[in-house]
Amino acid sequence: MKDDQQIRYWFGSGADEEQENKNIYTREFVLYTKGLNDKQIKEILSAAKVKTSWVVKDTKAKDQSEFAAGKNIKFEAK
Incomplete structure (x- = not known):
């Protein structure tokens, strides 16, 4: 996954x-989002479709x- 010139690992x-x-x-996944806020994360994931x-x-x-x-994402603080 790539955005704003950075490669994001998941x-x-x-x-x-x-x-x-x-x-x-x-199914659960971890997406490394250093430097992104919740809105930016949702925007990135809204382009992805889950089938x-x-x-x-x-x-x-x-x-x-x-x-x-992006519509169904839940944020959890750990």
């Missing part, structure tokens, strides 16, 4: 959990969704 991991009637998939797709187990119906990562 990495992540995920987990899959199977429950009785559903599967839960969690999800799934199959309903009983009916085998397929569905998908796409959304901008």
Whole structure:
């Protein structure tokens, strides 16, 4: 990822959990944002699209969704 002449590094991991009637998939990532404020981070991520797709187990119906990562971001202080 590159912005304002800097290369921004990011990495992540995920987990899959199977429950009785559903599967839960969690993905988290860390984006190095030194020198950027929350608004700038959201602007960078708003250009990225997150695509999800799934199959309903009983009916085998397929569905998908796409959304901008910047709209769904949560900031946490550590």
